[in-house]
Amino acid sequence: MRKIENLQLNEQGQLQHFLSIEGLNKSTLTEILDTAESFASISSQDVKKVPLLRGKTIVNLFFENSTRTRATFELAAARLSADILSMSIATSSTSKGESLLDTIHNIEAMQVDMFVVRHSLSGAAHFIAQHVAPHVSVINAGDGQHEHPTQAMLDMFTIRRAKQQFTGLRVAIVGDILHSRVARSQIQALNILGAEEVRVIAPKTLLPTDVESLGVTVYYDMQSGLKDVDVVIMLRLQKERMSSALLPSESEYFKCYGLSEDKLRLAHKDAIVMHPGPINRGVEISSKVADGPQSVILQQVNNGIAVRMAVLSMTMQHRKEHG
Secondary structure (H helix, E strand, O other), rough: HHHHHHHHHHOOOOOOEEEEOOOOOOHHHHHHHHHHHHHHHHHHHHOOOOOOOOOOOOEEEOOOOOOOHHHHHHHHHHOOOOOOEEEEEEOHHHHHOOOOHHHHHHHOOOOOOOOEEOOOOOOOHHHHHOOOOOEEEEEEEEEEEOEOOOHHHHHHHHHHHHHOOOOOOEEEEEOOOOOOHHHHHHHHHHHOOOEEEEEEEOHHHHHOOOOOOOOEEOOOOOHHOOOOOOOOEEOOOOOHHHHHHOOHHHHHHHHHHHEHHHOOOOEEEEEEOEOOOOOEOOOEEHHHOOOOOEEEEHHHHHHHHHHHHHHHHHHHHHHHHHH
């Protein structure tokens, strides 16, 4: 995937676009985490702003809904003092037949500096990055069943804050691996950052056929899969998977693959519980676990702002080369 790597980094090795975890090395991912750490304290200050991106214009281009991702990108941009334009494209010109690139070039003509793109088609952000002007950055805010790199990095940031390092960590990702863009990005990031073992726990119907090639150990049941893990990441189950005969009922799914207090006891007693949200309580996870002492789900949401501030500011660095 050399092309993605070249697309993401400029000649100085700085992030120009953030499209994928794949093709990035440990030092770049660590720089994102370290930069996010420097922004984390801003949330608790009275004035939650730094002037790093003053005068820059960031366009949130959401071709599919995502309240939380969009909100954290808006807050991150605002805290960096950027100007923000948020567009839900379903309600605008592409629904009138205007092509994706026409839309991009028309907005680009307004002298914008960055697109944050959410799209239901895999590879949409990469496609846009190949066609924007050299000074414009593109951030992938989730594309199809492909990648969700900023979500994966906020998850890595949450793990690092709780566990200090990745060396020696056993991480279990539970649920719909097949349809999850987050899971793919998480697996890549964990392997690059040096986690000891990445496990996936799911029924066969919710696993990609080549899942082992991603660098994971596969488990089909929670009992063996959760044994001695340090981090448990529960994935959201799309309701339509139930009706498409991939799975039995919600109660049956919870019994086999939902995280209850009993199942959590199989993991290390200081294991943390994560979920990219929004949660289906009683389907993927019980309320007692979601709201319990081992849950870091709300910290993940808060950490999303610092991580997205880091990615926005780092991808703008390449602008210096273009004057």
